[in-house]
Amino acid sequence: MIQPKVPIALEGWPFIAFFAFLTLVTAILGNVPGALVFLILTCFVLWFFRDPERFVPFEDDAVVSPADGKVIIIKEVEDERFTGLKAQKISIFMNVFNVHVNRIPIAGKVEKIVYKPGKFYNASSTKAELENEYCASLLTTSSGKKIAVVQISGLIARRVVCWLEPGDKLRTGERIGLIRFGSRVDIYLPLDADLKVEVGDMVRGGESLLARLS
Structure with a gap:
């Protein structure tokens, strides 16, 4: 073992x-x-800054959590900034005691990285997703599904670190970066994704099942 x-x-x-x-x-x-x-x-x-190993469920349709923390938002949105599609958004808040290394939620190819400098509102607020510093990784799965993983800085966080580059091909659960000292990660999934979490759930990056893709 x-x-x-x-x-x-x-x-x-x-x-x-x-x-x-x-x-x-x-x-x-x-x-x-x-x-x-x-x-x-x-x-x-x-x-x-601990970075523990995780036991990733390598199922083709499994979408795992990109971060440790608490699910604070689940809602359908018109995602004009990242995927350009209607999507189901899941927001995960990481406090200073969570593991802050982030992971790719499902295997696929990185199509684009979008970085935007910004402010440092509380990561759980609505202003955070619009005005805080963020780095979005746009991913296409082997079945052609578009997914966005957005690392967002928080009130204490002052640095979003992304290790990905366009063209990278990743397996589910691989490390993609981290955010220093408290923050949030949003994931945008297709509308037909079968969600497996609810607001208030605690999740572990690379292990917890967020959804299954159709």
Whole structure:
């Protein structure tokens, strides 16, 4: 049996090293309370950037969650910005304690990456999806379905990181990037997708089943 591993996302190491250095310096200077505070911050950043392995359901029609967190919105929309179609939108809110590495929800080819700088409203608000910084990955499945995965910055998040490039061919559950320090991921699915989640559900990136495509 393959044993799960808990690696650390590469983008986290500068932060971890910075707080670990401050912990060491304050400890050497004899500032015990300060060293304790920086040690706690080091542990928090180390925990925040964790990147655990996930057991992905490799079924052709399965759409898995692109992120860890809570489902806060499910609704039909006229998606003019990304897929250009009517779609079912699922929004997943990630708090600072969730894993923040994002994953591709279903196998397919990346057609386009759209990045837009913006503001930093609370990620659970309506303003966030329209005005916050975001990076959208537009995907076409092997059956020709169009899906959009949109990483959106939040009130605390200040950086959306996307590792994808147009033309990439991905398997379900592969890592696509991360968002630093609290954020949200929206996924736009075809209208005929059979949804398997409800508002309020807690989901795990790469594992939880969001929907099945017809």
